[in-house]
Amino acid sequence: MTAGMPQPQLPIDTSKPHPARVYDWLLGGKDNYPADQRVGETLPEEARGNAARNRAFMHRASAWLARNGVDQFLDIGTGIPTKPNLHQVVQAITPTARVVYADNDPIVLRHAEGLLISSPEGATDYLHADVGEPRAILERACELLDFSRPVALSLIALMHFLPDDQDPYGITRTLVDALPAGSFLVLSHGTADQHPELKQKTETAYKKGAIPLRMRTRSEVEPFFEGLDLVEPGLVFATEWYQEEPAPAQERSGFYVGVARVR
Ligand SMILES: C[S@@+](CC[C@H](N)C(=O)[O-])C[C@H]1O[C@@H](n2cnc3c(N)ncnc32)[C@H](O)[C@@H]1O
Incomplete structure (x- = not known):
């Protein structure tokens, strides 16, 4: 089942780079433009591997x-569809799973x-929405998801x-506060802790593209999980999060x- 159709039509400005399209370029996708490619090409070589390893963590x-x-x-912050997408991963295990996606890129x-x-x-649904308005996302997500479970x-x-200054911790708190006990927060966050020598090159590439990027250190990522119980292996690098x-x-x-x- 697909919920919430039809979706609005919005113009796409391809003259400016956008995080979703730069990420698509890094993953070897085709939904990106010269402005995005220029950012991708000025990023350190490791960026491609980092994107793939982040995606693998999501899976x-x-x-x-x-x-x-x-x-x-x-x-939230779904990105351009890249198979397998989250719903394909979870519905392969639980066919009745319901997934609401949200992103702000047209x-x-x-x-x-x-x-x-x-x-x-x-069931799946897609919301064109900005995470800076978490209450609006929650209100619309309620149409498909049951927030008592x-x-x-x-x-x-x-x-x-x-x-x-866009209050990422407060936004995360607002979203998490809407979840009942037994829910989960899954978060990944860019950092230069393991390769400080690449920090400046990465920040300069995004800055040139006018994309705000705030890589954070471990102690700056920890507060996103405040008041929650991290499951093993805890807050780790993407290459270290394995279960069975x-x-x-x-x-x-x-x-x-x-x-x-x-x-
Ligand atoms: C690097 S991609 C990550 C895609 C996917 N979550 C993954 O990890 O494979 C970041 C995504 O966040 C979206 N994004 C950036 N800022 C956003 C905002 N303020 N509100 C909603 N989405 C945003 C971008 O459009 C992009 O699709």
Whole structure:
């Protein structure tokens, strides 16, 4: 089932780079433009591997949640559809799972049909929305998700696009406060802790594209999980978050990740 159609049509400004399209370029996708490619090409080489490893974390964490009985997901900062998308991962385990996606890039909206092909037993919806308005997202997500039962909230590779003055911690708190006990926060966040020598190059590339980027240190990422119970292995680099599967040989990572349970 697909909910919430039809979607609005919004103009796409391809003259300016946008995080979703730069990320698409890094993942080897085709939904990006010269302005995005220029940012991608000026990023350190490691950025491509970091993007792929972040995406792989999203797959592992979502599958783990589905295997552990979570069947409702709210994914904000979804990105341009890249198979497998979150609903494909979780519906392969729980066909009745319901997934609400939200992103503020009109190009993601344009490709939303790729996110809306749900399993017949489950349901997906897409919201064109900005995480800076968390209450509006929650209000609309209620149309598909039942907030009296556990929901997994994914903020994956999103919050580093919110500078401190946009209150990323307060926004996360507002979203988490709407979740009942037994829900989860799944978060990944850009960091230069493992490769400080690449910090400046990364920040300069995004700055030139007028994309705000605020990579954070471990102590700056920890507060996103305040009041929540991190599941093992805790707040770690993307290359270290494994459950049943043994972690492969370690590579450096540009992302901190964590999955935490709401009390
Ligand atoms: C790096 S991509 C991550 C995509 C996906 N979550 C993943 O990790 O594979 C970041 C996404 O966040 C979206 N985004 C950035 N700022 C946003 C905001 N203020 N509100 C909603 N989405 C935003 C971008 O459009 C982009 O699709």
